Amino acid sequence: MSNDRNHYFSGETPIEKQHSHEHDTLQILQRLASDGKRDEFFELLASIKHEDKRKDIIQMCGMI
Numbered sequence: 245m246s247n248d249r250n251h252y253f254s255g256e257t258p259i260e261k262q263h264s265h266e267h268d269t270l271q272i273l274q275r276l277a278s279d280g281k282r283d284e285f286f287e288l289l290a291s292i293k294h295e296d297k298r299k300d301i302i303q304m305c306g307m308i
Contacts (some may be wrong), residue, residue: 266292270301277305 255264269291276285285307292298302308 262293266297273301274305277307282307 253260253264255261269288273285273288276288285305289298289301292301
């Protein structure tokens with residue numbers, strides 16, 4: 245048996261809001277990348293605040 249506990253994610257704190265936004269945005273970015281919608285991908289990618297995260301997403305989605 246695992247001692248891991250489930251944590252409630254309210255989405256109300258600034259960090260939770262940022263995480264939720266990035267999670268939702270990443271799913272859309274992955275779909276845009278797989279559909280070859282390069283312009284839309286990079287337009288939406290600009291909504292991710294940190295440059296390092298944007299670079300990681302570009303690489304992960306194969307949009308280099």
